[in-house]
Amino acid sequence: MTFLLRRALFYLVTLWAAITVNFLLPRLLPGDPVQAMIIKLGGRLNSDAMASLYVLFGLDEQKSIWEQYLDYWGALFQGDLGLSFTFFPTPVADVLSQSLPWTLGLVGVTTVIAFLLGTLMGVYAGWKRGSWMDNLIPLTTFLSSIPYFWLGLIAISLLSVTWPLFPASGGYAAGLVPEFSGEFIGSVLEHAVLPGVTIVVSSVAGWILGMRNMMVTVTAEDYVLVARAKGLTRKRIMFAYAARNAVLPSISGFALSLGFIVGGALLVEMVFSYPGLGYVLFQGIGAKDYPLMQGVFLVITLTVLVANLLADIGYLLLDPRTRREG
Amino acid sequence: MSPVLEIRDLSVDYGKLRAVHNVSLSLNKGEVLGLAGESGSGKSTLAYAATRLLQPPGHVPSGEVFFKGRDLLSLSEKELQVLRWNEISIVFQGAMNALNPVISVGTQIDDVLRTHRPRMKRPERTARARELLSLVGIPTDRLGAYPHQLSGGMRQRVMIAMALALEPEIVIMDEPTTALDVVVQRQILGQMMRLRETLGFSIVFITHDISLLVEFSDRIAIMYGGRVVEEAPASEIYRAAKHPYSQGLLSSFPALRGPRRELKGIPGSPPDLRSMPAGCPFHPRCPSAMDVCGERMPSLESVEERRRVACWLEDVRV
Known part of the structure; x- marks a missing residue:
């Protein structure tokens, strides 16, 4: 327990550092948000409008950087991340809360699926070394070596243009209102098939390969031989003795990939114009939308930290050697 | 005494290399049979092959292993799984992993x-x-x-x-105390022997430490180059080993009891499976090698009651 508390404290410190960097970075950049806004609107602003924009962004007062920092924290605790330029005048917090569920739903779920599927296939491939499963590895590795955007474009061109089986873009059919209805959910699932399958296809190979190799190493261990000598069932030996030990290195890899869900969503959501956080970030970068980018980076930082915490807890549960006594 | 486990003419190959050559051994009820030999002498391979625990590329081209009238080598996986641990259990080098x-x-x-x-x-x-x-x-x-x-x-x-x-009926102990210090070694082995007396199982005790075998086993089989070269009651081996290799092994460990003896060891190193010497595999290292030793392999013959040796020195035909 003390171990978890210590970890939690460590994560709090990391969070503070990340947020501070997040606060400093845009202030180190030349120009200010209002300048960017003016450029975006092509000089169609009169001086009054410009003055009110300065007030809106809180840039009218001559505050010291320390005061700004305190204000930033105050605003953060109220969930106020500023206003987005791209979706002006929607608050950044609203943009994020609308797009985050899409990303978590698509990339998060497919990351978990790819991990479970790949690990399970790796367990079997490693257990039955030299079987037909081994031939699967070059194929999956080939698929994962294709750049993701290319894989996505091929999928779109084949499965939604040549044979229009699935929609090519968006999160749900145009004209539907997001609500909890069978029609809407069906449409969401239909739209998730292509991006989802391409994510799984491109990432499953790593899990298979890693797990297979660890299985091969672990099955040579004495305790697996003991398990066989004990006359345990094949299933019990394979999972409780071999896989249980072989999966440990994959757990940290899995946590890392969970942390990259939001960042990694960028390419997927660009290719499929999916209404998630990555697409928002893409638009934000294009429009030099600093508050929005800052918001997205904050979310990315948070997911990485949460994923690491999950990995710590997962390790604690799976490997008794990491549990500290006392 | 009736044997609980009987190995007949068992050979074991690793790929094309033969690691164990036509070994016949029997384990009597309640007995502690010691298997001694240097690394690579085939003692563990023999035990794993007899219990069907050998991993590929190891395989058994010929031989039989009888346990309670059944040949273990021809049992199906299912029958084997029921028998495992119920009848034959194994103590591995648990101190390791x-x-x-x-x-x-x-x-x-x-x-x-x-x-x-x-x-x-x-x-x-x-x-x-x-x-x-x-x-x-x-x-x-x-x-x-x-x-x-x-x-x-x-x-x-x-x-x-x-x-x-x-x-179980049989406990196989494969180097059970190798990674432990001497005091703990003796505690554990002593305890094991007491348990054997109360529970009545038989033990196959595999180790390279012949001094432990002399102390804790009833009968010792000494292996060299995949063959049993001498087999006799422990006390007989200790008192007067017949095979030059057994003598060499005994003089490479200090005895815990009895008179002081000079420690000599055996010159040279164990033979390579890929290039076994012709004739007796021990002859290049043997202090009393004769011409015949480099030509033909002596067979394991009874020289006394309960005592077998494979050495031309003991063979009356030479």
Whole structure:
């Protein structure tokens, strides 16, 4: 327990550092948000409008950087991340809360699926070394070596243009209102098939390969031989003795990939114009939308930290050697 | 005495290399049979082949292993699975990593009971696991401990407790104390021998440490280059080993009891499986090698009652 508390404290410190960097970075950049806004609107602003924009962004007062920092924290605790330029005048917090569920739903779920599927296939491939499963590895590795955007474009061109089986873009059919209805959910699932399958296809190979190799190493261990000598069932030996030990290195890899869900969503959501956080970030970068980018980076930082915490807890549960006594 | 395990003409190959050559050995009821030899002499390979635990590329081209009138080598996987641990259990080098590091020792003992005694209920199984731990002198509250929380000696005791869980007929101990210090070695072996007296199982004790065998086993078979070169009661071997290799082995360990002897060791190194010398595999290292030794392999012949040697020195035909 003390171990978890210590970890939690460590994560709090990391969070503070990340947020501070997040606060400093845009202030180190030349120009200010209002300048960017003016450029975006092509000089169609009169001086009054410009003055009110300065007030809106809180840039009218001559505050010291320390005061700004305190204000930033105050605003953060109220969930106020500023206003987005791209979706002006929607608050950044609203943009994020609308797009985050899409990303978590698509990339998060497919990351978990790819991990479970790949690990399970790796367990079997490693257990039955030299079987037909081994031939699967070059194929999956080939698929994962294709750049993701290319894989996505091929999928779109084949499965939604040549044979229009699935929609090519968006999160749900145009004209539907997001609500909890069978029609809407069906449409969401239909739209998730292509991006989802391409994510799984491109990432499953790593899990298979890693797990297979660890299985091969672990099955040579004495305790697996003991398990066989004990006359345990094949299933019990394979999972409780071999896989249980072989999966440990994959757990940290899995946590890392969970942390990259939001960042990694960028390419997927660009290719499929999916209404998630990555697409928002893409638009934000294009429009030099600093508050929005800052918001997205904050979310990315948070997911990485949460994923690491999950990995710590997962390790604690799976490997008794990491549990500290006392 | 009737043999509980009888190995007849067993050969073991690793790919194309022969690691064990036509070995015949029997284990009597309640007996401790010692298998001695240097690394690579085929002693562990023999034991694993006889219990069908050999991993590919190891395989058995010929031979039979009789246990209670059944040939273990021709049993189906299913029949074998029922027999494993019920009748023949193995104590591995538990101090190293014979225990699964991520499962508590209680669960690892429980695994055996749950698989082989499906009718036992959970409280009965826990009670049995506690009983086993106290049998080997481990506090029963360590049932939930993980292997890394136990000392090497305790891990080895857990391994022994696990091996006795189903009261098997035979316990094979493969270098059971190699990684432990001398004091703990003797404690554990002494305990094992006492347990054997009360529970009545037979032991195959594999080690390179012939001084331990002399002390703890009834009969010793000495292996060299995949063959049994001498087999005799332990006291006979200790008193007057006949094969020059046995003599060499004995003089490379200090005796714990008895008069002082000079430590000599054996010159040279164990033969390579890929280039076995012709004739007797020991002849290049043998102090009393003759011409015939480099030409023909002597067969394992009875020289006295309960005593067999494979050496031309003992062969009256030469």
